[in-house]
Amino acid sequence: MSKKRIFRSWAPEWLTRLTIFVVLLPTVMLFALSTANVGAATGFYGVEPADIQFSMLLYYAALASFTPLERRFFSRVSTKEYFLICLVLQVLISYACYHTRTLPVLFVCRFLQGVVNCGVTSICLTLLFGGLKSEHAREIGYTLFYTMILCSASLTSLVTAPLVDNYEYNVLYKMIIYTFVPGGILLLLLMNKVHLVRRVPLYQLDWASFFLYSPILILLAYVFTYGQQYYWLQDESIVWSIVAIIFLATVFVTRQLTRKRPFIHQEVFLSRAFLFGIFLVGMLYLIRGAFSITTTYFSTVLGMDPINLYELLIYNILGILIGAVIAGRLIIKKRPMQFIWLAGFFLLLLFHGGMYFLFASEADMRTFIIPLLLQGMGAGMVFTPILLFTISSVPEGISQSAAAVGVFIRFAFFGLSTALINYFSLFYSKIHGMRLxxxxxxxxxxxxxxxxxxxxxxxxxxxxxxxxxxxxxxxxDKALQKQAFLKYAMDYYEMVVILILGLMLLIIMAPFINRIIIDVKAKQPAAATF
Known part of the structure; x- marks a missing residue:
């Protein structure tokens, strides 16, 4: 369908694309909103930090579970009407988040936000990639979108820090409404009433698979978040959650293998390149998760206030932009994927190895500018190429299932990273605290x-x-606790360095990587904003 039929004839191309990014920005920020300032959130709701982490993972679980089903709704309703529905729902749910102080209500609202956000992101990506016809243009589109994802946490914290410093925490949800509505209204004014994808009636929707899949992800989020707090298998709720995950997963997989139109096609797992790609995605999310130790170090050991901390993270955002531009350029030039990955992981290796020696009880803020740039450049150089490789490794017919699996892997390893940090922070801090x-x-x-x-x-x-x-x-006692944290941070980053070295060796030993041709002409990213 031509662009003239999608948008008004008087709307210039730059305005339509700018409007799409204006709408995408608050949807990307919504994910990290829960943890923009954990201290302020826990104080406002009167809960534990783990509860705030769980609300974030609930949002992610909704995104991951609704992704395979969302396309059917998109194909049934005209794009303009569908976007209007999502816009209204997003505003109403955000308004409910603004007014509530009750944790269960917040959990429900965050899950619903994830579902609606999936629809908004899907519309924006379809509009954006529908106008990108050339291979290079779509690769640039992928790079821009994934760069937004990488920057989302730091950018959200940077934008919200002054608000949290001057107002109560719930005002962040009002901010989301104020940033989402103007762009949404402008996009509605620019759009014609058209169907961007082939219209399909809403029959034979696999709700059963959705209601099997989403509880699996919610229970995984529960185990990842509260496992350490409840001492893992010593707590009955954790044990029964794991049992339920295994049972529901068995039923879900069996159902997919026997259905004519499965929720997620299992054929995606037959591709060796796809399996290697999602493995790297998972490892990258473990490595990315370790960055939270650095930000915790800045706030707890060096005593930086949120505003100064997030101003320092501007250098990390700058590094991400530089790395993404370099990676995009190398992909367009058809440089070997092994080279791009090795360069990116080497920069991440330099960051974690350098921070191992920079962790100290006193340090100047300028000391960390170059390491933060390196971390951003490394993440920017590997994130988009890995995801493009993973998407290109499966046929177009099952690309939606591949995208859904990719979102699940990102969710699972993001949660696993949270669980590992919770576990090792207690484990190493206790050991080093006792020794000191x-x-x-x-x-x-x-x-x-x-x-x-x-x-x-x-x-x-x-x-x-x-x-x-x-x-x-x-x-x-406080000084001893700081020293124990420093020892824990060094130990964890040492493990990350070993992991990165292992990944680099694995990449060198996998020659089939360069045989995968990056092809995204008929594909677009999954509607997951983290």
Whole structure:
């Protein structure tokens, strides 16, 4: 269908594309909104940080589970009407999030936001990629979209930091409404009433598979989030959740193998290149998840306030943009995929290896500018090429199923990364904390001098001597906790370095990588914004 029939004849191409990106921006920001400021969110709702993490994973679970089904709704209703429905629902749900302080209501709203967001993103991507006919243009479109995804967390935190600093946390949902509505209305004004895809009646919708698949993802999110808090298999709720996941997954897979029109085609798993691609996607999300340790280090050890922290992350966003541009250029030039991946993972290796030596109780902010640039460049150079490789490794007929599997892998490994960080933070912090405490109590080397220093500093600020003595002990405990965190961060990044080295070796030993031809002429990204 030509562009003139999709949009009004008077609408210039630059305006339509700009409007699409204006609509996409708040949909991308919605994912990271839950964790834009975890401290502010927990204080506002009166909950634990794990509850805020779970609300984010619920949103992701909704995206992943509704992706295979969403296309049927898109094909039934005209694009303009479908977008209007999604726009109204998104505003209403965001308004409900703004007004509620009840955690169960927030969970339901976040899940519904994920479902509706899937529709909005699908419309925007179809409009955007429908006008990109050449191979190079579509590759550039992929690069731009995935770059937005990579920047979403840092960008959301950067934009929302001043709001959280001056208003209550729930005002972020009002901000989403204010940013979403103008672009949405403009897009409605620009569009004609057309069907972008072949119209298909809403019959034989596989709701049964959806109601099997979505609980699996919700239970996975529950296990990933609360497993460490409830000591994993020592808690009955975790055990029964795992049992339910296994049972539902068995029923779901059996159903897909026996249905004529499966929810997700299992043929995608017959491609060796596709399996290798989703494996790399999963590993990349584990590596990306480790970046949260760096931001935690900035806030807890160096004591950066949210605004200064997120201003520092501008350099990471800049690195992502540079890496994405380089990767896009190399893909267009048909450079070997092995070379692009190895270059990107090498930059990530430099970042994690460098941070291993930079973790310290005191540091200057400028010290981390280059490492943050390297991390962004590395992520930008590998993210889009890996996903393009994965998409290109399957036939067009099952590309939607491949995209759905890819979204599941991204969800699963994002959640797994959260679980691993929760586990190792407690495991290593406890070990190193006990060792440091034991060392202090056994040797007392410099202990009294440090306590006297704390006490004299507090007394100089007007604190009573007896209170200063008690506070000095608290400051010493805090210093020990910081040192334990630093040891944990170093240990975790050491494991990440080993993982990256293993991936680089695996990429070198997989010559079939360069035989996959990047072909996205008839494909578009999945409607998942993280």
């Amino acid at each position: 405490s034991d060392h202090v109590s056994r040797t007392d080397y410099g202990l009294q001098e440090r306590l006297n220093l704390y006490q004299s500093s507090l007394a100089a600020r007007g604190m009573q001597p007896d209170l200063a003595a008690k506070a000095a002990t608290g400051l010493l």
